[in-house]
Amino acid sequence: MRKTLIRYIAILIAIVVLIFLARQFNWLPSLSDIFKAKPVIIENTPILIKEINELSQLATVASFDEVVADSFRISHNDISNVMPLPILPPSITNSVDRIVLVGRGRVIAGIDLKLVWNILQTAIQKLALQIAELE
Numbered sequence: 001m002r003k004t005l006i007r008y009i010a011i012l013i014a015i016v017v018l019i020f021l022a023r024q025f026n027w028l029p030s031l032s033d034i035f036k037a038k039p040v041i042i043e044n045t046p047i048l049i050k051e052i053n054e055l056s057q058l059a060t061v062a063s064f065d066e067v068v069a070d071s072f073r074i075s076h077n078d079i080s081n082v083m084p085l086p087i088l089p090p091s092i093t094n095s096v097d098r099i100v101l102v103g104r105g106r107v108i109a110g111i112d113l114k115l116v117w118n119i120l121q122t123a124i125q126k127l128a129l130q131i132a133e134l135e
Helices: 002-024 076-082 090-094 113-134
Strands: 057-069 101-112
Touching: 101 113
Parallel strands: none
Antiparallel strands: 057 101
């Protein structure tokens, strides 16, 4: 009993000494520095531009919508009215009971600036020709 107690005390002292030495060499953070704010260091890295895109659209409104239509029942008579030729056998056309359609759409209201630029260039060229004719 006494030997195990001395062994536990020796292990505890060794752990305390190791923690103390680790703190002296800054291998372990101090308990007060764990939640302390550290300064943010940003390295000076060069900026790499991979691609430059032309901006040629001025969108004033963009609308996204989704429409779901389901529970359609198609009978054999409806299909035969649309397709008079017996393309599909009646066993297949009678088995169609439901269909789900999901329609998604995006509408952008605005102006294409590339078209405006082309119109402006054409107008400038016409104006230059008219000035040249007057001289």
